[in-house]
Amino acid sequence: DQQVKQNSPSLSVQEGRISILNCDYTNSMFDYFLWYKKYPAEGPTFLISISSIKDKNEDGRFTVFLNKSAKHLSLHIVPSQPGDSAVYFCAASVWTNAGKSTFGDGTTLTVKP
Amino acid sequence: DARVTQTPRDKVTEMGQEVTMRCQPILGHNTVFWYRQTMMQGLELLAYFRNRAPLDDSGMPKDRFSAEMPDATLATLKIQPSEPRDSAVYFCASGLGGSETQYFGPGTRLLVL
Numbered sequence: 001d002q003q004v005k006q007n008s009p010s011l012s013v014q015e016g017r018i019s020i021l022n023c024d025y026t027n028s029m030f031d032y033f034l035w036y037k038k039y040p041a042e043g044p045t046f047l048i049s050i051s052s053i054k055d056k057n058e059d060g061r062f063t064v065f066l067n068k069s070a071k072h073l074s075l076h077i078v079p080s081q082p083g084d085s086a087v088y089f090c091a092a093s094v095w096t097n098a099g100k101s102t103f104g105d106g107t108t109l110t111v112k113p
Numbered sequence: 114d115a116r117v118t119q120t121p122r123d124k125v126t127e128m129g130q131e132v133t134m135r136c137q138p139i140l141g142h143n144t145v146f147w148y149r150q151t152m153m154q155g156l157e158l159l160a161y162f163r164n165r166a167p168l169d170d171s172g173m174p175k176d177r178f179s180a181e182m183p184d185a186t187l188a189t190l191k192i193q194p195s196e197p198r199d200s201a202v203y204f205c206a207s208g209l210g211g212s213e214t215q216y217f218g219p220g221t222r223l224l225v226l
Contacts, residue, residue, distance in 0.1 A: 006155075032213045043117070043204050043217030044156070089156065099144045099208045100169065101215065105155035 003027045004092050006104035014112055019077040021107050023090030026071065030092040034101065035064060035075050038087040047088075048075070080111045115139045117218035119205050125224045131193040134221045136205030137186055144208040145188045146215060147173075147180055151201045159203075162188065163210065195225045 005024045013019045023033075031052040036044035050057040050064045050073070057064050063076045077084055087108050091101040118137045126132055138145050146161040160170035160180040170180060177199075179191045192199055202222050206215040 034213060036217075041219070043206070043219050045217065046214045049213065093213050095213070099163075099210065099213055099215065100146075100158070100161060101213065102158075103148075103156040 001026070002105075003030075004090055004102045004104040006088075006090055006107045008107050009105070010108040010110070012110045012112060013080050015082055016079045019075075019080045019084065019109055019111065021075040021077075021088050021090075021109065023073045023075075023104055024071060025073075025092050027092070027094075027102075028071070029094050030102075031095050032093045033064070033066060033073050034091045034093070035062075036089040036091060036103075037084075038089060038106070044089055077109075080109075082111050082113050085109055085111050117205055117207050117216055119203075119218035119221050121221060122219065123222045123224075125226065126195055127226050128196055129194040130225075131191065132195045132199075132223060132225075134190045134203055134205075134223070136188040136190075136207075136218055138188065138205070138207030139216055140186070141209065142207035142216070143185075143210050144215075145182060146206040146208070147188070147190050148204040148206065149201045150204065150220075156204070159190070192223075195223075197225045199223060200225050 034049040035047040038044040066073045087106045089106045090104040093101040147159040148156045159172045165182040202220045204220045206217040208215045
């Protein structure tokens with residue numbers, strides 16, 4: 001039973017346009033959500049997070065939206081840049097669970113110049 | 114620039130051999146995670162430790178995998194005997210209690226022939 005799902009394995013957008021990456025979860029106990037970015041031959045790096053008490057968090061070009069009733073979150077990148085091309089992992093955790101996160105399978109974003 | 118280090122970066126071995134992967138977490142971090150990423154799957158949690166004590170190793174095949182933290186600066190993941198299906202990239206990550214963010218190492222790419 002996969003508790004965190006990223007249903008789109010890949011996404012391709014034009015430079016300057018918006019990229020929207022989606023993530024769904026099934027465990028209603030999750031109360032903290034994170035996005036990580038991964039370049040080839042490197043480990044994932046933290047990008048942005050959101051607590052369940054919020055429905056939006058913004059950091060520069062990156063915004064994460066959380067819809068708790070739908071158990072859905074999305075990452076918006078505006079404007080997209082070629083350097084954003086990477087694999088994006090959605091992760092979810094229960095705040096009291098010692099920092100353990102459950103990861104989705106990732107979405108490969110390609111931003112074309 | 115604090116970062117998680119992993120050795121070796123690449124390992125090629127023959128089926129049946131013992132493999133040991135090492136991780137040095139960021140100084141001061143008290144939570145350590147081991148993940149496996151295969152071509153077809155996302156990040157699969159194998160085991161994690163808090164304050165050097167194992168909290169959960171339910172993701173590991175118990176008969177051949179073992180994880181330990183001999184001290185606060187070293188985490189090890191051993192496979193004995195190794196099998197071709199163990200071929201994957203193994204990531205170590207560390208974190209600080211009270212924070213959900215994990216900091217990943219560059220990974221060990223394992224190929225078992």
